[in-house]
Amino acid sequence: xxxxxxxxxxxxxxxxxxxxxxxxxxxxxxxxxxxxxxxxxxxxxxxxxxxxxxxxxxxxxxxxxxxxxxxxxxxxxxxxxxxxxxxxxxxxxxxxxxxxxxxxxxxxxxxxxxxxxxxxxxxxxxxxxxxxxxxxxxxxxxxxxxxxxxxxxxxxxxxxxxxxxxxxxxxxxxxxxxxxxxxxxxxxxxxxxxxxxxxxxxxxxxxxxxxxxxxxxxxxxxxxxxxxxxxxxxxxxxxxxxxxxxxxxxxxxxxxxxxxxxxxxxxxxxxxxxxxxxxxxxxxxxxxxxxxxxxxxxxxxxxxxxxxxxxxxxxxxxxxxxxxxxxxxxxxxxxx
Amino acid sequence: xxxxxxxxxxxxxxxxxxxxxxxxxxxxxxxxxxxxxxxxxxxxxxxxxxxxxxxxxxxxxxxxxxxxxxxxxxxxxxxxxxxxxxxxxxxxxxxxxxxxxxxxxxxxxxxxxxxxxxxxxxxxxxxxxxxxxxxxxxxxxxxxxxxxxxxxxxxxxxxxxxxxxxxxxxxxxxxxxxxxxxxxxxxxxxxxxxxxxxxxxxxxxxxxxxxxxxxxxxxxxxxxxxxxxxxxxxxxxxxxxxxxxxxxxxxxxxxxxxxxxxxxxxxxxxxxxxxxxxxxxxxxxxxxxxxxxxxxxxxxxxxxxxxxxxxxxxxxxxxxxxxxxxxxxxxxxxxxxxxxxxxxxxxxxxxxxxxxxxxxxxxxxxxxxxxxxxxxxxxxxxxxxxxxxxxxxxxxxxxxxxxxxxxxxxxxxxxxxxxxxxxxxxxxxxxxxxxxxxxxxxxxxxxxxxxxxxxxxxxxxxxxxxxxxxxxxxxxxxxxxx
Numbered sequence: 001x002x003x004x005x006x007x008x009x010x011x012x013x014x015x016x017x018x019x020x021x022x023x024x025x026x027x028x029x030x031x032x033x034x035x036x037x038x039x040x041x042x043x044x045x046x047x048x049x050x051x052x053x054x055x056x057x058x059x060x061x062x063x064x065x066x067x068x069x070x071x072x073x074x075x076x077x078x079x080x081x082x083x084x085x086x087x088x089x090x091x092x093x094x095x096x097x098x099x100x101x102x103x104x105x106x107x108x109x110x111x112x113x114x115x116x117x118x119x120x121x122x123x124x125x126x127x128x129x130x131x132x133x134x135x136x137x138x139x140x141x142x143x144x145x146x147x148x149x150x151x152x153x154x155x156x157x158x159x160x161x162x163x164x165x166x167x168x169x170x171x172x173x174x175x176x177x178x179x180x181x182x183x184x185x186x187x188x189x190x191x192x193x194x195x196x197x198x199x200x201x202x203x204x205x206x207x208x209x210x211x212x213x214x215x216x217x218x219x220x221x222x223x224x225x226x227x228x229x230x231x232x233x234x235x236x237x238x239x240x241x242x243x244x245x246x247x248x249x250x251x252x253x254x255x256x257x258x259x260x261x262x263x264x265x266x267x268x269x270x271x272x273x274x275x276x277x278x279x280x281x282x283x284x285x286x287x288x289x290x291x292x293x294x295x296x297x298x299x300x301x302x303x304x305x306x307x308x309x310x311x312x313x314x315x316x317x318x319x320x321x322x323x324x325x326x327x328x329x330x331x332x333x334x335x336x
Numbered sequence: 337x338x339x340x341x342x343x344x345x346x347x348x349x350x351x352x353x354x355x356x357x358x359x360x361x362x363x364x365x366x367x368x369x370x371x372x373x374x375x376x377x378x379x380x381x382x383x384x385x386x387x388x389x390x391x392x393x394x395x396x397x398x399x400x401x402x403x404x405x406x407x408x409x410x411x412x413x414x415x416x417x418x419x420x421x422x423x424x425x426x427x428x429x430x431x432x433x434x435x436x437x438x439x440x441x442x443x444x445x446x447x448x449x450x451x452x453x454x455x456x457x458x459x460x461x462x463x464x465x466x467x468x469x470x471x472x473x474x475x476x477x478x479x480x481x482x483x484x485x486x487x488x489x490x491x492x493x494x495x496x497x498x499x500x501x502x503x504x505x506x507x508x509x510x511x512x513x514x515x516x517x518x519x520x521x522x523x524x525x526x527x528x529x530x531x532x533x534x535x536x537x538x539x540x541x542x543x544x545x546x547x548x549x550x551x552x553x554x555x556x557x558x559x560x561x562x563x564x565x566x567x568x569x570x571x572x573x574x575x576x577x578x579x580x581x582x583x584x585x586x587x588x589x590x591x592x593x594x595x596x597x598x599x600x601x602x603x604x605x606x607x608x609x610x611x612x613x614x615x616x617x618x619x620x621x622x623x624x625x626x627x628x629x630x631x632x633x634x635x636x637x638x639x640x641x642x643x644x645x646x647x648x649x650x651x652x653x654x655x656x657x658x659x660x661x662x663x664x665x666x667x668x669x670x671x672x673x674x675x676x677x678x679x680x681x682x683x684x685x686x687x688x689x690x691x692x693x694x695x696x697x698x699x700x701x702x703x704x705x706x707x708x709x710x711x712x713x714x715x716x717x718x719x720x721x722x723x724x725x726x727x728x729x730x731x732x733x734x735x736x737x738x739x740x741x742x743x744x745x746x747x748x749x750x751x752x753x754x755x756x757x758x759x760x761x762x763x764x765x766x767x768x769x770x771x772x773x774x775x776x777x778x779x780x781x782x783x784x785x786x787x788x789x790x791x792x793x794x795x796x797x798x799x800x801x802x803x804x805x806x807x808x809x810x811x812x813x814x815x816x817x818x
Binding site for chain 2: 200201202203204206207209210213214216217218219220221222223
């Protein structure tokens with residue numbers, strides 16, 4: 001609890017300092033950001049729409065990192081999720097439009113899961129570190145996307161490197177025709193609840209945490225460490241892929257070269273600042289979603305706008321590292 | 337004349353007084369043992385003498401000249417050096433190169449390892465040791481590595497040599513040899529400081545004994561004027577409590593009760609982590625209610641045997657439990673690396689033992705309320721001193737950490753209990769507690785395999801003992817007098 005308060009205070013401080021360093025009038029800057037993020041229904045919608053992939057990918061990172069699998073491939077898994085969704089959509093929209101929406105979500109989650117699971121398998125069975133393989137697989141995913149939208153998944157006219165636009169009936173429902181806010185936000189909320197349950201109230205979640213903290217203890221207790229690690233990667237990639245599927249169904253209904261906006265990378269600090277805890281990830285995802293939405297408002301008046309989120313994330317992660325270094329658990333009894 | 341005089345040394349770590357007003361005289365030509373329970377201040381005192389710890393107050397003088405406290409290099413140059421409990425050797429270097437390390441000049445100096453190591457190699461010859469200077473250090477047996485460490489400490493003209501729990505890693509016959517070396521160094525006129533856990537070694541070699549308790553000198557005496565009981569009393573402050581009584585009539589076997597459940601092992605072979613042959617055809621039987629002791633020098637297959645029995649290492653041959661399948665409890669050798677996830681809570685560390693209990697789980701889900709009550713029950717029953725269940729286990733004392741491991745292992749009421757050095761590094765009270773628990777588990781019907789390098793422990797608990805040497809059983813340790 002105390003830690004959460006320190007994090008919140010630190011994040012606000014980081015925001016104020018960043019504005020000041022970049023020569024923005026702090027009061028004016030804060031009010032522009034607040035207005036852009038919450039000022040009206042458009043702001044709120046922007047914040048929630050941006051928070052959705054951040055939260056989903058952030059949850060994915062939290063699960064993998066808890067298991068000691070340093071997944072850096074959220075970006076590739078998000079992209080592959082969108083790609084798998086688009087592929088299933090192309091097959092189903094004609095024959096079974098009623099099934100297309102859930103099928104796209106399932107395919108997206110599966111695509112991301114298998115992609116991350118491959119990296120997990122490589123580490124467990126072949127000794128290839130996930131940190132390295134997932135970074136490299138990001139490029140593989142982007143190349144696969146680039147090829148697919150110029151080849152088998154390209155829109156029928158064959159002019160643009162994009163998939164065919166989904167019909168509105170398949171897309172997520174919009175709450176208000178004037179904003180982008182879509183039903184996909186509920187997927188994110190449900191994912192928060194389910195991952196929290198997984199981590200804290202199931203055997204699998206406990207073993208995943210134990211393997212992350214000390215795999216030798218797990219092994220000495222006859223736990224299949226590799227299985228837990230691959231399992232964590234499957235869930236992690238599944239959540240990132242799901243984020244890709246949700247954005248595909250919620251925003252423009254098309255997949256193209258610019259499909260991902262670095263969500264998979266932005267999610268890493270989101271997960272860290274959220275303490276690798278699902279509720280914390282929800283809070284930090286909302287914070288950065290709001291910053292992104294608000295930063296766009298700021299961008300109309302100041303060049304800082306678009307990069308604001310990156311600067312704050314960097315400052316905040318550095319602050320977190322300092323905080324962790326200071327708060328080692330104190331011994332109860334001094335042992336000689 | 338006193339060689340090393342410690343005068344009123346005090347050191348605090350936050351609220352903990354590690355040393356309070358400690359004074360002692362360490363004389364040349366004598367072996368001075370310093371004993372005490374975990375947390376008594378031994379390590380802090382050694383740290384002060386070697387320069388790793390700067391005391392808050394007090395002085396240390398070598399032949400009337402003040403030692404530069406807190407400066408390890410200057411202290412070493414003044415003639416005080418230390419043989420560390422955990423070897424400070426570069427495994428990939430040859431013996432010669434390790435010996436040369438302590439004599440290196442500046443960065444620009446020329447490296448002529450044979451020349452720099454010459455004196456140490458001569459010392460080895462003088463002590464009657466045959467050590468190949470060209471051998472890679474990492475491949476040597478533990479006892480030989482310690483000799484290299486001792487040779488390093490003797491480099492130059494050392495007046496005082498400190499041995500920090502040197503026997504912890506050795507087998508009994510190696511210990512005997514080590515004690516001879518301590519004696520010999522003292523006879524050559526050096527002051528020898530021996531930090532020790534085991535009173536039998538202290539009584540065998542020391543000329544003087546200082547007992548630390550709670551950071552103070554509890555007793556300082558000539559060896560001739562004391563005995564094991566007096567030292568133990570000074571260490572714990574009262575009678576150390578009955579050490580666990582050996583099973584009826586010592587090392588005899590139980591009456592053969594062939595009807596009891598038992599583990600029968602035949603032709604057991606297994607490989608070590610480096611693909612080496614660790615176990616080479618073992619045959620034995622251990623019955624419910626029996627404690628089988630497995631002794632021997634570390635690194636002869638003990639850990640591999642324990643892991644095979646615990647079901648975490650592949651093997652060939654047979655290991656059959658009749659009847660049915662046993663619940664296996666495993667107390668691994670190193671609680672900090674294999675026993676506990678130090679950053680996780682006491683609750684989470686206990687939880688691993690509750691996963692298979694149908695009253696504590698529901699399908700894939702944990703019954704958190706029931707689990708908390710269960711974990712609290714373990715903490716109470718095994719007297720784990722912890723503020724609450726959420727306390728990270730790494731913050732507990734060594735004894736309480738081990739209690740968590742023992743509590744959770746015995747909580748499953750194992751049919752087969754495998755324990756490796758279960759009291760290593762624990763003080764007398766904690767050791768006695770762990771011994772009582774293991775004996776009670778056997779009495780309650782567990783078949784126990786106790787792997788230990790401590791002969792006292794095997795004598796106290798085992799109904800019969802076999803010894804491992806290069807992955808095979810031998811009748812007794814050559815040279816062991818236990």
